Amino acid sequence: MTVPTAGSVGLVRWAKLLGVAGIALHMSLAALGNITDYGTNWAFVQHVLAMDTTFQSPALMWRAVTDPTLQTVAYLAIIAAETAGAALLWAGLARLWRARTGTPEGFHAAKGLALFALMWCFAIWVVGFIAVGGEWFAMWQSATWNGQAAATRFATVTGIAMIFLAIRE
Numbered sequence: 001m002t003v004p005t006a007g008s009v010g011l012v013r014w015a016k017l018l019g020v021a022g023i024a025l026h027m028s029l030a031a032l033g034n035i036t037d038y039g040t041n042w043a044f045v046q047h048v049l050a051m052d053t054t055f056q057s058p059a060l061m062w063r064a065v066t067d068p069t070l071q072t073v074a075y076l077a078i079i080a081a082e083t084a085g086a087a088l089l090w091a092g093l094a095r096l097w098r099a100r101t102g103t104p105e106g107f108h109a110a111k112g113l114a115l116f117a118l119m120w121c122f123a124i125w126v127v128g129f130i131a132v133g134g135e136w137f138a139m140w141q142s143a144t145w146n147g148q149a150a151a152t153r154f155a156t157v158t159g160i161a162m163i164f165l166a167i168r169e
Contacts, residue, residue, distance in 0.1 A: 024089035088117035
């Protein structure tokens with residue numbers, strides 16, 4: 001087997017495939033975890049939405065969602081978004097895989113679905129967890145139910161993969 005050099009187009013493509021595959025695996029495991037360990041993650045969503053472990057500022061508490069039905073809808077929306085993200089990533093990876101030995105133009109043209117999927121997953125972490133959970137529901141105030149650090153890590157890795165994939169050869 002010949003090992004590609006650092007400047008090799010093949011090596012860069014393999015790195016891009018690995019980036020998309022890694023995020024696809026992560027989103028698949030995140031969705032699977034929410035489905036198979038529903039109770040643990042359900043508690044997280046309930047506490048964040050209820051804002052019951054925040055500073056309880058009267059100026060913010062009107063935002064709290066304590067209705068179990070609305071909390072369930074929010075949690076199911078998270079699971080659906082993660083599942084859709086995983087499916088989109090795997091489909092995007094399949095398109096990239098088929099184009100991996102083609103021309104640079106063909107490989108670049110095959111990136112659309114994977115880029116959309118990465119953007120979708122990036123939005124889950126940045127919009128859903130950092131903006132909505134972190135700021136709107138003041139998750140940053142909770143010592144117990146604060147997922148901002150994890151969401152930031154996931155958004156960072158996903159964003160890097162998205163930028164790297166978008167770069168033309």
